[in-house]
Amino acid sequence: MEFHHTTVLLNEMIDSVLTDPHGIYVDCTLGGGGHSFALSQKLADDGLLIGIDQDQEAIDAAGERLKDTKCRHLFVRDNFSHMDSILASLHLDKVDGFIFDLGVSSHQLDDGERGFSYMNNGKLDMRMDQRNPLTAYTIVNTYEEDDLARIIKEYGEERWARRIAKFIVEFRKKKPIETTEDLVNVIKAAIPAHARRNGPHPAKRTFQAIRIEVNNELGILKDTMEACVNHLNVGGRLGVITFQSLEDRIIKRTFREMERDCICPPDLPVCVCHHHRTVKSCGKPIKPSEKEIEENPRARSAVLRVVERV
Incomplete structure (x- = not known):
């Protein structure tokens, strides 16, 4: 690309x-x-x-x-x-x-394989440096619920952070969250319908938060x-x-x-x-x-x- x-x-x-x-x-x-x-x-x-x-x-x-x-x-x-x-x-x-x-480059956002974008499906990655051992997949699938909630609240300024973290943990008990599409669907399920109608894409803040954590921005x-x-x-x-x-x-x-x-x-x-x-x-x-x-x-x-x- x-x-x-x-x-x-x-x-x-x-x-x-x-x-x-x-x-x-x-x-x-x-x-x-x-x-x-x-x-x-x-x-x-x-x-x-x-x-x-x-x-x-x-x-x-x-x-x-x-x-x-x-x-x-x-x-x-x-x-x-x-x-x-x-x-x-x-x-x-x-x-x-x-x-x-x-800013994250347009290239990284638009390249689905890099896993930055909630608009393009790809594996959960979000590393700006491919040598970094920490990926979005690791965070989403291994972090404790409290840590997920804290990151999403602090770095994403997401009012539904606690609920999103709870839904992530519940979902991954059944199977790992492997792709950006999987994560978007979990986030959409967590945020009440009335809150999803207005404002930016419902996954925007959570994706920002996880990206910041991956790259220690x-x-x-x-x-x-x-x-x-x-x-x-x-x-x-x-x-x-x-x-x-x-x-x-x-x-x-x-x-x-x-x-x-x-x-x-x-x-x-x-x-x-x-x-x-x-x-x-x-x-x-x-x-x-x-x-x-x-x-x-x-x-x-x-x-x-x-x-x-x-």
Whole structure:
């Protein structure tokens, strides 16, 4: 299957993060190479673009897309949470910009075999990195009911989480839940008919929750943002596009902490944290235009936040 992904907030990201065409830039979520390709068109011959992705299919697709670009570029198959070791392996300490697009690629969603989509039937997988031993199948078929309920409630913000977990556990007593279609049917059975009539697809929140658990998507965000800022040159920028409120909350809170000189509790009479601000915000969060949402409905929930190293 050809790797296809519609890049969201493309020009907004590049215009916000690119400050020096001769600099070093890291696309931490390479995907099909949309942001990387646009960035490469604006980099000078001596500029360096580093693309990171844990999905080999994404790296192969980006390699094909960027093969004729004039700037220097290289790709690393790894998880962006290992930023310190990735840059060390490339003998780099400081760079001029980082790009994050935290959405699941259209390719992964649309490829039924990857098991991300509640719209396409396939085996329950949801791994962004095929080397990851934890799959959606393992979670759905082995996690305790309480753990399933907690994950679906926290990561999916699903009001029927407890009931869905109960139905999953009851169903798997008879036989394993093997495919995305099996799981969708269990979820539909768990959610009362009146609640299924309005709003998004009834399985959307549960699928999001399980995907986040498989890939530890939220657990790595704060530390990764702090690591990236430590590797930014002064004046360098970090741009992050989020697609759901949980991610956006973590990014917003982390950036806010890094913007403050003191993070002591407000009731302390003197500062004891000795914390110094490391970034400043580059304006308000950026959202897609109505035109972009019309052309790509998946862009609707996207938010771009950008900070600059001080």
